[in-house]
Amino acid sequence: MSVITYREAVRQALREALLRDDRVFVMGEDVGHYGGSYAVTLGLLEEFGSERIRDTPLSESGFVGAGIGAALGGMRPIVEVMTVNFSLLALDQIMNNAASLLYMSGGQLNVPLVIRMATGAGRQVGAQHSHSLEGWFAHIPGLRILAPATVADARGMLWPALQDPDPVLIFEHAMLYNTEGELSETPEEVDIDTAAVRRVGDDVTIIAYGGTLRTALEAAEQLATDGVQCEVIDLRCLRPLDMATIRASVSRTHRMVVVDEGWRSGSLSAEIAARVSEELFYDLDAPVARVCSAEVPMPYAKHLEDEAIPQVSDVVVAVHHMVT
Amino acid sequence: MTNDEARALMRSVLRSIAPEVDLDDVAQGETIQEALELDSFDFLQFVTGLAEVTGREMPERDYPKLSTVEGCVEYLTQAH
């Protein structure tokens, strides 16, 4: 076992994919000479050359569309959109081409493409660079949306995503790159379908993903001292949602809190709350609670940003309110 | 009243109070209340049951005699 950072885990995953399959190539802004805006692709250009580690001009729609075309042409591209904030320029290519081609073509054209994006707030980089839009993309049929929250998932999810014949978007929360975790020398396979129960408990189910998993786990520890045992579920895959795991837990605890860094209205947490109220209505002993970002463009000032993002205390309060 | 009749009576009265207990569980010298987890309310009912069947007074001062199996059998079988 060795302790490595989340960033290092993603780099190892990229390197493994490039070595195992020569159809794989990496494309994105500053992925080559600069070594990646989050230094994830550092060293890959020197090892694999500029044909397979391709710096692109600032043309998100262009190079994401080119990634789709290359996938149609038999490659296994990994496109890095620096952050989800810049993916808005490529939303048409992702939704109207990548996600729809197989269906529109009546099953003829697969798009085996992986797009990686950093996401989330917490670095005081202001409103335009702090979005958390996984919920938007999880709305689109035809896409698989992943949110690796642990070092093991950051290391393990890329390869199965590349084997998926359909487009897969991987969201890496910016605050996770520096976090550390244990990883065995030969990391075991991970799936990209199911949620994981990161902490077992009987009283309340807390659903989280990506950057909010740490918040949920810390809140659960605090609540344990108050005698409230929380079950923490890491979604891992935001589309399709692993409702089976959620059902199994909530039907036992009868209470659910969703921690989602997106804005509350129309967020992924809204979808989960709606499904639980549809499928588990007669198992609920308290209304579903959601801890989301405040509905504001992310402020720059630290104290304001902290106030806007879901905090441990917010989760604790939500749970307390639910178990009185 | 023979010993066996006394035991049978005790069993039937106990059954109406606590169906799942068994008289044989009471060890030598152990009180019925402790062995069978009967509280004062249960024991009063036990005494009341015996009194109704036998028609005997069974005043409170005799309760200690009635709280062991042997004592109770002896109490029931002796005419006094």
Added chain:
Amino acid sequence: MGNFTMPSLGADMEFGRLTHWLVKPGDEVKHGDVVAVVDTEKSEIEIEIFEDGTIEELVVPEGGRVPVGTVLARLAAAKTAEVPSATTPAQPSTSTIAPTVDRDDQRRSTSRFAAPLSTSAETPLGLVESPLVRHLAERLHLDVSSLAGSGPGGVVTRADVERAARLIETPAVPRQLVLSHRPSSPLARRLAVELGVDLGAVSGTGPGGSVIERDVRLAAHAVQSSEGAYTPSTNEDRQRAMQHAIGLLMARSKREIPHYYLATTIQLSNAIAWLEDVNNARPAAERLLLASVLLSATARAVVKVPEMNGFYDQGAFSPSEKVHLGVAISQRGGGLIAPAIHDAETLAPQAMMVHLTDLVRRARTGRLRSSEMSDPTITVTNLGDLGVDSVLGVIYPPQVAIVGFGRLKDQPWVEDGALAIRPCIIVTLSGDHRVSDGMRGARFLTEIDHWLQEPEKL
């Protein structure tokens, strides 16, 4: 013989207004000729005819606004021999022109619980013209007289009948889940049905006073009415459910109620002597237990110190005029419930014993009334029988105090400077510091002591 119909000129076009004709009856027309001009609310468009022939009759006059597909003109076959290539194949059946886009007919658009069509004042009801629709309604024994039709002119269509029939078949909210007026969680409502608990009678301890799972479970194991109300499959399930429910309640009590604890030793020689006198004159069945005296004394003491008696809910204490004394009764095989003896302050030991006997018997055979379960104002726990010197109880929310009686035990006792042996008992009080304090608690315990010294006055 052919018809010239209003063409569809765009994705969102439903009606067209024929602004003017460019031909008149008797004119010869051939494939591709422009024969009229149609206004589609967006623009005027010249429309072509795709058949050769002679105009026989202009059916829709200029200015007429008609839905797509309506016959605009009738055509006689062209006099000259039909040019094979020019003939359009006969109207294939598969893509019939729907006069108007009957949105109701598309399965996808009607939601499973399609609300019946809102009927504007003047649309007629029960307008059934087609024999097929009439026959279908009879077969489904459906009274159509009140049915609003979605067909042209409000006529009842087949789809209307089928939808009305489907509405009836779709199950309404399952009957037994008829919701009571009290706010309660869905789980509580479901359990109330499963465990045969009358939800209306259960007081809630959940958010906003709503009835939640534990309230129902507590009520359930106390109310297994004989008529075979649903009882969890096995005893163990019920015990575990009760254990779980009590656990939650106690955890909440410990978390929320700032308990303070007091204890005192009370000398009972007077009470014991009084009891013996009373019992000597009574047959076994009518004899009193010490507990009845203790309960009466406690009830009387409560009247003097009202802060011990009532409910603390949503940040405020509401004292209760009535004293409903909760008596902790151990269930055979584990578990504890504390049903109430109502108006305990009015009961002398003799009456108290009658109530106690009845209560314990029903508690142990599961025939407690839910009211007895739901509204004790103060609770007494008595573990003397099990040989425990003293017990410090945990208050049952939303109550604000609990009294604990230990076992009767001979103790050394100093009287007038001399040492004596007296039967004594340790009495404790756990109080809610939000409502009362040690001072008031002590006052309460000494009041109990006072009554126990004069049992005859109870």
Added chain:
Amino acid sequence: MSEIPNAPTSSNVGAADDAQHTLHLLREMLRIRRFEERCVELYSRSAIRGFLHLGIGEEACAVGVMEALTPEDAIVATYREHGHALARGLSMRATLAELEGKLEGCSRGRGGSMHLFDATSHFYGGNGIVAAGLPLAVGLALADHLQGRRRVTACFFGDGAVAEGEFHESMNLAALWHLPVLFCCENNLYAMGTALRYTESEVDLSLKASSYRIPAWEVDGMDVLAVEDAARNAAQAVLEGGGPHFLEMRTYRFRAHSMYDPDRYRDKAEIDLWKHRDPIPALTTALSERGVLSEGDLERMETEIAAEVDDAVAFADAGTNEPIEFLERFVTSDRVIA
């Protein structure tokens, strides 16, 4: 009034001295014309619904370029794609069934007029979003480059696409990475209802393309032989590693932008002027003057094509609806979403 390039001289005809080949070009254009004329009828009786963009008048572009491509080459088209699909080899049956939303359609009725696909002939479909196909073409060519596959990706788009950011991004990427893309711009002078002079600061589109150091020509989009000749040369250069090339085909559509467009933005005179340069009669006249096309030949060709159209209409009308149980199929690959 926009200036009109010169009419085709008879010399052009001589250049492709293979008469049979020219007759083939005529037949292909005529097939497209009659097919789309029948679509107008089908649309008016609601057999075809939604949007329908006809290329009547622009047939020479599709036929000319497709002739210059090989079966291995890849094609990315636009929503005005019936001509390109038929010229590439999709059957009238499969295409018309798709326009009527039938299961037998080339995209199982899921795509409709704007989304015709055929994986076997590398026809990567139309696209409803203006210029959204350009990055796809760049990607396909990138894949060829990375896998050392020698083929051309022909990317069709209109003059409207030139104003999209993706045009700039795609041209730059293709030039930057020297990718085998043949950019085919069908400049019909109007972006939907807005004339070129109202949308582009530089209206000479081939000049605009050359700013990316991409070889670019304009060619008479109403002359199928000229288009074929230019496309063949460009495709050859691309194939030989010359990097991306750009053809600006100046053409004109005789009907509205789509089936519901009042066409008020063009005056009748201009339309009539261009109708005189209709590529089909132009070629018919040239061939008959050379004595390779008799009156009877033409009539026979028309009859055969009419029969092919009638058959396609019967096939499409008799087509079946895809069972609704399959609604969620192909959202993702052979995997039923839970």
